[in-house]
Amino acid sequence: MKKFFILFFLPCFLYAELILEITKGTDDPYKVAIVQFNGEEKLSSEIHGIIINNLKRSGEFKVFTSSELLSIPSKESEIIFNDFRILNIDYLVLGSVLNGDIIYEVYDIRKGSKIRTSTVYGIPNKNRQLAHYVSDGIYEEITGIKGIASTKILYVTQDRNYKLIVADADGKNEQILLESSEPIISPTWSPDSRKVAYVSFETGMAQVFIQNIANGEREIVIENKNQISSPAWSPDGKFLSLTLYQDGNAEIYILNLTNKNLTRLTNHYSIDTESTWSPKGSKIMFTSGRSGSPQLYELDLRKYNAKPKRITFDGNYNAKGSYLPNSDGIVFVHRTNSNFQIAMKYFDENFIRPLTISQMDESPSISPNGNVIVYAIKDSGMGLLAGVTLSGARFRLPAKNGAVREPSWSGFLR
Amino acid sequence: MFFSKFNFNLIFFLLLLTSCSSMNVTEETVYSGDVKTVQVQAASTIESEDINYDSEAVFANATIYFDFDKTELTSKSLQILKSVADALNENSNLNIVLAGHADERGTREYNLALGQRRAEAVSQYLELNGIKKNRIVVKSFGEEMPLALGNDEESYAKNRRVEIN
Structure with a gap:
């Protein structure tokens, strides 16, 4: 019974x-x-x-x-x-x-x-x-808003090996894109969600790869004897912004994926990395240490020789920004006291809105409809994925084997 | 399958005829999203035939530590690096790899850049002390390869380092 x-x-x-x-x-x-x-x-x-x-x-x-x-x-x-x-x-x-x-x-x-x-x-x-x-x-x-149940989330897990995994937005239906004995970081989707770019250490140092999801074909985006990292696709899918270390320091470049031409965007002795494109592709936001601590800056690509404009001023650690899909604000990692949280700032407000309350939250990624943010948390030293909706609901995705981190939300697949 | 679609289409046609103008009618097909798994073998460890094994002991334990979000060399680090520079000057056929690391706090890409700057700081000191740049490989693993796995300051301090090999 x-x-x-x-x-x-x-x-x-x-x-x-x-x-x-x-x-x-x-x-x-x-x-x-x-x-x-x-x-x-x-x-x-x-x-x-x-x-x-x-x-x-x-x-x-x-x-x-x-x-x-x-x-x-x-x-x-x-x-x-x-x-x-x-x-x-x-x-x-x-x-x-x-x-x-x-x-x-x-x-x-x-x-x-x-x-x-x-x-x-x-x-x-x-x-x-x-x-x-x-x-x-x-x-x-x-x-009246497009749903995101049919979208996918990309993330990295680590147990014995590092795995790049794609799953449904509810955390189920995991499929392995890449398995490697060396670290994989910074996974991100192409705008059409048919390819992913990521950083793999399989050659002994950080290199950026592009991989076709359906057939597994992959290539190093550009050969370089120095490490390359932090890929981000332009909204039209024709360019990849990258961090190159060929001058010994992290600088942001744009790679034309068709002819492989590189255009340098930043030139500063401090760290410039974590570039991301505005939804219309007219601006690049990045993290820079030029003020003495990591802060977010914006560069207008439509202006010749534009100077980066600082856009975060609260606290001494604001990094890894991304734009909301309607361009009216940004989401980023913010430190208060010794805690790292996910925060949001609307451009028409002069204050930031903390979205999470744990101690070690990172890697926020915004759903394509702009309503949900998925991010990585640490719970008892274990990496997990959590989500917060702009309406205030919080959830955790199902626990996996091994540490889970760096979620990246696909575009719409419908 | 064909028959069922035909049926649905018929239903649709009837629905369209009877529905009022405010009703939404949609039709779509699921996207397959199929995935191919790739497995990669890491490149074999760097060839080390040039290394003079008599002096390797000098380098094996050379690890330089840093403060949080800092890339400056401490006075203790300078002492260690002085002996590394001396050994490199005495063994001109010896090349080294400087691998920078960061603790887990902060974002991964920023920490990768931070590890690189730490390794560059060590490289610059060695260059100022007569070691040619072409004998040095500089790279970073960011926060990806911690030595200590704890979530406390003691562990973090061990992870903010440059390993000289």
């Missing part, structure tokens, strides 16, 4: 593991009822679980499942809208899984009408991605 119960409840626990500790969501979440889709029970139940977790993890939804509803419709004609209005539910989702495809519908309870009907065509062995597409469609219909 006991065994029976364990087996019976196992699926619930498996799904529960996806969201570890949502500590705080928005105060006024969208209330959505999601009825398990019609179709083969096992697949339909798996897809249901993935969709619910995706919506919950955004921090913006309160999800109602069948056991919490007064009536359980399986098709439009069975919906009793008042049964949902009594529970203050805003939206209802119904659907069917058929031959590996999904058709789903979103209903506005207050209006008492259908507001979306969508079909997602599956391909073999990609049922998780099918569920992520449905999640993103529901999210977009209700919030």
Whole structure:
């Protein structure tokens, strides 16, 4: 009898593991009822679980499942809208899984009408991605913002070997891109999310590689007898900004990926590194030690001979910046006292907003819709990935074997 | 499969006919996102046939330590480096690798640059003491290869270093 119960409840626990500790969501979440889709029970139940977790993890939804509803419709004609209005539910989702495809519908309870009907065509062995597409469609219909459940996260793990791994945005479905006995750092996506660039120490010193995700083809971006590091793709995918050490010091260059021409951007005796491009590609932000401590600077690429402009002034450590996708602010690593946190600054505000509260947070990466920041934390000396949404929800991605670090969020894949 | 899509399309057609103008109708196909795994073998360790083994002991333990976010050589470091410079001057066929390191605090790329500056600081001292630049390889491992694994100042201090080999 006991065994029976364990087996019976196992699926619930498996799904529960996806969201570890949502500590705080928005105060006024969208209330959505999601009825398990019609179709083969096992697949339909798996897809249901993935969709619910995706919506919950955004921090913006309160999800109602069948056991919490007064009536359980399986098709439009069975919906009793008042049964949902009594529970203050805003939206209802119904659907069917058929031959590996999904058709789903979103209903506005207050209006008492259908507001979306969508079909997602599956391909073999990609049922998780099918569920992520449905999640993103529901999210977009209700919030008006593109969803990120179908995007990917790239990160590095270290146990006996170093591994470069790509996983779904919920931390599941890990696949190894590269395994090496030497360190791998600074992984980043090409703008079309079909390639990655990273730094590998496999030759004995830091070198930048580009690797095609689908076929594994890889190349050193530029041969140099000195180390090269910190790759970042221009938004059009034609250039890579890099840190070169050929003068004995870290300086930022732009590499034209077509003709391999290098253009030098910085020239200063202190450290210049961690370059990143603005969403329109007109500016480069980087970390520089030129003021005596690491601070963020911006360089306008449209102006000839432009001088770097300092953009962070709070505290004595502000590094590894990235732009929000709509260009209205930046996210970076900030030190207060002896703690390293992830912080955000809007350009029209003269103060910074701390987003995290641990002691050793680093490597923030912003989701392509700008709503979530994933970053690396240390918990009892162990590296893990955590996320924070701009609505205030926090979550941790499932614990992995070995130390996990340096997450990098892909672009939209839908 | 074909039949089901045909069916869906039919449903869509009917839905389009009956739906009001405010309803969103979409259709999309999942992206495969297939991945190929690559395994790399690290390059074999640097050829060391030129090394004069009689004097290797002088270098084996030469590690220079630094303060947090600093690249300056301390007076104790200068003493050690003086003996390294002497040994290099006495063994003109000996070449060295300077590998800079940082502790885990701060960002990885900044720490890589910091380790490089530390190794450069050591290199510059040796050059000022008569060692030719072409006998020195300078590189950094940033915070990637810590000696001590603790999360305390004692461990951090051991990790902020330049190893001379």
